[in-house]
Amino acid sequence: MSLTTLIELLERLDENHVQMLDLAAAKKQAIMDNDIDSLVDIMSRESKLTKLSAQLEEQREQSVFAFLQGVGIRSNLNLNLTELSRLVFDPEDKARLLHIQGQLADTLDRLKKANELNQRLIEQTLAFIDYSLDLLVGRPNQEITYQPPSGRPSSVSRPGLFDARG
Template structure:
């Protein structure tokens, strides 16, 4: 396993994350206009991207593990690109890996921020919908099931029918 193979996979991950970020930006606009059908399609597109990213991430993990084991490191569950950067023998390999890793980390951070914004927008939209529904919903009178007496048309106090039958 070579550093070039790992770099290639990282660059593919970078492209997929850029594409996912573009979808997240488009999703923000869709949420703002409230187009449910477009939002549904956007979610399907995002799921396809996430599945592809997951597959590439598994490849990256395997490549990193193979590289480190081939260079005499003990295999662990979480071997990272940072470990490969430390283990790389060529300074050029270290620089390339560091650059790609840094770009990918920046993309992931931007994607997190955009997803947080989208989540807040969706939450606010739901609040508006609930508020609107609440305004149109008739207010129900509270029903009192206590032992209070109910006054009828005559002057004698009566128990309510419900209370007397219970």
């Protein structure tokens, strides 16, 4: 395999991550709209893209090893793209490699931020659901029927959301 093959694999990885970024935006909207059916569909498509990413990553590792073999390095070094670019002497190839590295890093950073935002939205949604259930169902041991203050047994205290006695 040549450097061109490696660059093509990196470009495919970037395209895959851009698709995942699009799904992250759709997921954000589905979470905000509370659209469970869309969310399930998006997560299914995300799973397929994640599997494809793993396959492309495996191919990338094989391509790096083949490239290293081609330049005379016989050990299986775990080099990052910056270190690998030092072994590329053709200015055009080096520029292409460094360009896709920057592009891929930017896409991955945006994807990470989108996923973190979606995680926070899900956590907020779950907290809201929990709070809503507490309001609808009531806290454990909370009186279900109204009793005038004078009719309440003195040993039962009503738990509230906030304990001001602290």
